[in-house]
């Protein structure tokens with residue numbers, strides 16, 4: 189996958205910027221708070237996913253303006269060029285004739301919601317928050333897995349949405365259980381919906397993680413020069429949809445006491461062991477970072493294996509957070525892919541063959 193051309197208008201602090209990244213390395217440098225991550229984030233949106241920073245779509249639009257526009261051209265590994273257009277509606281967008289949220293066009297064809305772009309533009313983003321993937325909360329690990337699945341399997345997002353909708357409805361019911369007549373029947377209905385979508389999520393997560401974890405363990409092995417072993421394992425909430433339904437039903441008294449649904453894919457986690465010990469509790473910071481880096485590199489490899497397309501690598505200021513050995517390892521492993529990285533330290537890249545752009549106050553200019 190090669191991003192050939194990228195332009196944004198009224199996107200966060202960027203009034204207008206456009207550039208043509210090189211086929212290999214492009215560095216976007218600049219001081220803190222100038223808009224480097226904003227630019228990388230706008231590229232990530234071409235994958236159809238939500239921002240990797242979280243938050244609402246409306247926050248992507250330049251303050252005080254009704255909408256933002258992102259326009260790009262990208263080449264797939266099969267040599268096919270596609271034109272992408274995203275329009276993001278913010279406050280007051282209706283008056284400007286723009287839908288709220290992210291809408292997309294591909295080669296001039298209206299796709300509706302931007303999530304329908306999934307499966308066209310493949311990217312892997314690696315940001316400082318990912319370095320705490322191991323030691324952080326289970327929610328961060330679930331988000332990592334779900335985002336990867338949404339990108340690889342466009343059908344996953346529909347299943348995920350069905351599950352989240354049923355979960356929100358059931359939780360609303362549980363929060364105020366005494367008010368509802370026919371509570372048990374209503375809960376039965378939501379439990380069936382949760383088990384149907386949840387069972388499918390478990391199946392997809394299991395299949396994906398099995399191969400992802402094999403690659404991540406191998407990567408960790410090379411990173412630590414075989415000195416220690418790192419294993420990753422999925423902790424599913426049930427074996428399948430039928431088993432999930434039974435577990436959800438059995439948890440009903442606990443759910444009623446807690447006022448929320450306590451069993452299901454929204455409570456799952458990924459276990460990580462280094463040298464046989466729980467990496468979250470006992471891993472050193474360096475070991476935890478190596479495990480996170482291995483997961484991210486495995487994500488890129490997995491995309492290439494499943495789709496036949498090398499993803500564009502978006503590295504948001506991670507190099508400064510990695511020590512020399514890990515930095516070298518990462519840069520060695522991303523060869524053969526297009527890489528866009530942000531850094532506060534332009535001088536560190538003067539010897540590199542790629543192009544260097546500077547972002548200052550939302551304005552972009554090429555400096556090398």
Ligand SMILES: Nc1ncnc2c1ncn2[C@@H]1O[C@H](COP(=O)(O)OP(=O)(O)OP(=O)(O)O)[C@@H](O)[C@H]1O
Nearest residue numbers: 200201220221222223224225226247248249250251
């Ligand atoms: N919707 C918005 N409208 C206008 N400005 C915004 C909006 N959202 C964020 N910003 C501004 O964007 C700037 C942050 O940009 P960004 O996160 O890309 O910085 P950065 O160059 O990556 O910095 P760092 O090196 O510190 O990570 C902040 O000044 C913030 O106020």
